[in-house]
Amino acid sequence: MTKGTLLLKATDIKKSYRITKENTLRVLKGIELEIYKGEIVAIIGKSGAGKSTLLHIMGALDKPDSGEIEFEGRNIFAYNNKQLAEFRNKEIGFIFQFHHLLPEFTILENVLIPNYIKGVDEKNRAEQLLKIVGIEDRKNHKPSEISGGEAQRAAIARALINSPGIILADEPTGNLDTENADSVINLIFDLRKKFNQTFVIVTHNEEFANKCDRIIKITDGII
Numbered sequence: 570m571t572k573g574t575l576l577l578k579a580t581d582i583k584k585s586y587r588i589t590k591e592n593t594l595r596v597l598k599g600i601e602l603e604i605y606k607g608e609i610v611a612i613i614g615k616s617g618a619g620k621s622t623l624l625h626i627m628g629a630l631d632k633p634d635s636g637e638i639e640f641e642g643r644n645i646f647a648y649n650n651k652q653l654a655e656f657r658n659k660e661i662g663f664i665f666q667f668h669h670l671l672p673e674f675t676i677l678e679n680v681l682i683p684n685y686i687k688g689v690d691e692k693n694r695a696e697q698l699l700k701i702v703g704i705e706d707r708k709n710h711k712p713s714e715i716s717g718g719e720a721q722r723a724a725i726a727r728a729l730i731n732s733p734g735i736i737l738a739d740e741p742t743g744n745l746d747t748e749n750a751d752s753v754i755n756l757i758f759d760l761r762k763k764f765n766q767t768f769v770i771v772t773h774n775e776e777f778a779n780k781c782d783r784i785i786k787i788t789d790g791i792i
């Protein structure tokens with residue numbers, strides 16, 4: 570496969586956490602990576618390796634101590650807070666291990682929330698996405714009334730609503746049984762086929778990682 574268009578580039582990303590007065594935990598020690606448009610990339614590494622930390626930094630949910638994330642050639646950490654919030658809303662879709670749907674809202678409303686933040690209301694698109702992820706018939710239900718697998722599909726539709734440049738998923742199948750995990754994995758590959766959607770996926774699922782275009786492994790704070 571040719572590499573195509575460079576979408577996201579991480580340069581020398583470092584991140585430490587102060588644990589006690591004397592102790593800092595150096596988690597990321599100079600991460601370098603490039604993500605190309607339309608790729609599905611797996612990030613692996615043992616528990617505590619810094620996978621979630623890196624994903625959060627790539628999606629501007631967290632800042633590194635040093636280093637740069639360039640998205641379409643622009644250094645996102647040069648943005649002010651308002652620009653950063655706009656960037657997250659427009660270009661990043663997040664999928665977490667737990668769906669994080671808001672319990673008071675219906676599935677359809679949950680999918681539309683990133684839309685509302687952006688100041689638009691694409692109800693037809695939301696319904697279309699719910700159809701694609703296979704839960705259109707549950708759109709008026711609350712999150713508590715649907716299964717874990719269905720909730721994760723709703724979270725995927727929510728991540729897609731604003732047509733983000735990249736979807737970052739942190740163990741999206743970590744909370745699902747094999748059958749639901751497989752259907753979420755198939756869905757992710759379908760979405761790439763349909764929309765040329767780019768995904769970066771943290772996973773402990775070896776079979777899933779092996780299906781991806783590339784595997785990036787974090788060991789001792791580097792790749």
Ligand SMILES: Nc1ncnc2c1ncn2[C@@H]1O[C@H](COP(=O)(O)OP(=O)(O)OP(=O)(O)O)[C@@H](O)[C@H]1O
Binds near residue numbers: 594615619621
């Ligand atoms: N806010 C924080 N303050 C202090 N330490 C933190 C903080 N967030 C993460 N850490 C530590 O940083 C290290 C990396 O955490 P991270 O969550 O990125 O790991 P991970 O690779 O995602 O692990 P897992 O596979 O268990 O999810 C861990 O040792 C964690 O305890």
Ligand SMILES: [Mg+2]
Binds near residue numbers: 621
């Ligand atoms: Mg993690």
